[in-house]
Amino acid sequence: MVPLEARYWPEWVGAGLLVLVLFQVILAAGRRRFSIPYYRWRRVHQGIGVAAAAALGVHVLFVS
Helix, strand or coil: CCCCCHHHHHHHHHHHHHHHHHHHHHHHHCCCCCCCCHHHHHHHHHHHHHHHHHHHHHHHHHCC
């Protein structure tokens, strides 16, 4: 069973980080297949990178 208690929020941040990184890899690998223009893909890629770095910092600082 997955713990949904509030005290596990750092672990949920880590799970969200994993989802962000996987999404970024899928977008990078399939940019041409999904017909995403480079300039749009780059903006999304940078935004996900910043969000992932912030989530990583929070996760590392607060996970026990």
